[in-house]
Amino acid sequence: APEEVDWRKVPGVVSKVKNQGSCGSCWSFSTTGAVEGQYGLRNKSLSLSEEELVDCDTADEGCNGGLPQYAYEQIITLGGLETESDYPYNPFPSKKGCRMSKKAPKYPIKGFVNLPNNEEIIKAWVAYRGPVSIGINAFAMQFYRHGVSRPFSFLCSPKQLDHAVLIVGYGHDTSKKGKVVPYWIVKNSWSTFWGEKGYYRVYRGSNVCGVASDVSAPLLP
Numbered sequence: 001a002p003e004e005v006d007w008r009k010v011p012g013v014v015s016k017v018k019n020q021g022s023c024g025s026c027w028s029f030s031t032t033g034a035v036e037g038q039y040g041l042r043n044k045s046l047s048l049s050e051e052e053l054v055d056c057d058t059a060d061e062g063c064n065g066g067l068p069q070y071a072y073e074q075i076i077t078l079g080g081l082e083t084e085s086d087y088p089y090n091p092f093p094s095k096k097g098c099r100m101s102k103k104a105p106k107y108p109i110k111g112f113v114n115l116p117n118n119e120e121i122i123k124a125w126v127a128y129r130g131p132v133s134i135g136i137n138a139f140a141m142q143f144y145r146h147g148v149s150r151p152f153s154f155l156c157s158p159k160q161l162d163h164a165v166l167i168v169g170y171g172h173d174t175s176k177k178g179k180v181v182p183y184w185i186v187k188n189s190w191s192t193f194w195g196e197k198g199y200y201r202v203y204r205g206s207n208v209c210g211v212a213s214d215v216s217a218p219l220l221p
């Protein structure tokens, strides 16, 4: 696989950074981001609806949490994802129920894969198959400003995942003289004011914060 990959450079693969607001819907943003990536690789540039999953996905828990794997299954059940503009996001918990429309186009998936906890395999998958959803321990993200994050594992256990985000590429930082620091490029859903214009770079190679512990990707029909 190439030494560096950044899907943000390929038009249509990575949508703009979004903001989940005061709702624990990170799992929905991680899922829609991965589906957007697959359609983008087929030259369909889409921004897909997180709100559809928050309101209509009965396997997950809306603003109280969820898992991309459950969300992929639910997208199949629901017949696909509507676009962001057809089913816009509400940053506050709403009890309005599922408001999918018969007229709006839906973008289906046919399944998903879970990737093994192996950062070389994940690197190759990202390079050749596009962005992937990951669970992560977000401890270090709450204090992150910029640079390559590499907290000690006792501060960021790879076994205590509590957030879901999207890997959109990888590279290595050589800004520290003589040191080459490999990293993942991670798209977060906490607005562009957080991190590096909404993005997080985290050390690649030792399952820091569990980045490789729960990796999945949707498959298109």
Ligand SMILES: CCC[C@@H](/C=C/S(=O)(=O)c1ccccc1)NC(=O)[C@H](Cc1ccccc1)NC(=O)N1CCC(N2CCOCC2)CC1
Residues within 6 Å of the ligand: 023, 024, 025, 026, 027, 059, 061, 063, 064, 065, 066, 067, 068, 134, 135, 136, 138, 139, 161, 162, 163, 164, 214
């Ligand atoms: C309250 C939900 C918070 C939300 C993300 C919120 S957040 O705002 O992005 C954030 C995260 C961390 C620090 C600060 C802020 N987290 C989740 O949705 C996380 C994301 C995740 C965790 C682990 C692996 C993969 C993905 N998921 C979860 O919180 N859950 C996973 C599903 C679980 N269900 C229990 C009952 O049986 C069905 C499953 C409920 C908890």
